[in-house]
Amino acid sequence: MRVSYKVIGRNIRAARIEANLTQEQTAELLKMSQLHFGRLERGERPASLEQIACIAAELGVPTAVLLKGCVTGESFETELSADAENVGEAVKALASGCSVKAQQLMISLCREVAESDKKSEMKKEASVR
Secondary structure (H helix, E strand, O other): OEEOHHHHHHHHHHHHHHOOOOHHHHHHHHOOOHHHHHHHHOOOOOOOHHHHHHHHHHHOOOHHHHHOOOEEOOOHHHHOOOOHHHHHHHHHHHHOOOOHHHHHHHHHHHHHHHHHHHHHHHHHHHHHO
16 A cells, blocks of 8 residues: 555645635745745645644645545455444554654544544435435
């Protein structure tokens, strides 16, 4: 499985445009150079999970929005069965060896994805009624 920083960059650009901000304004908010931000947005430089979380916060979008579609190759669905124990084990394996800060970001991201999914399911149920 691989992460596509080009996809992340496209997602960042879309969120930035939706927020009606220029690259320069966004870079200033993030306290980074416009050159560096532009490289992140074009997927020329890998963005850390911490950077992605900061960008998402400044653009007012969930971190999951910036990460949408960035995983290429074998998907989590093919790696995991649907039961919670296997999901927990997979997350535990991913977090193993990561810093406490990275683990906290992973938990935050998982929470955002779960909340988004639950809201989506509630909307579907409401539209069926």
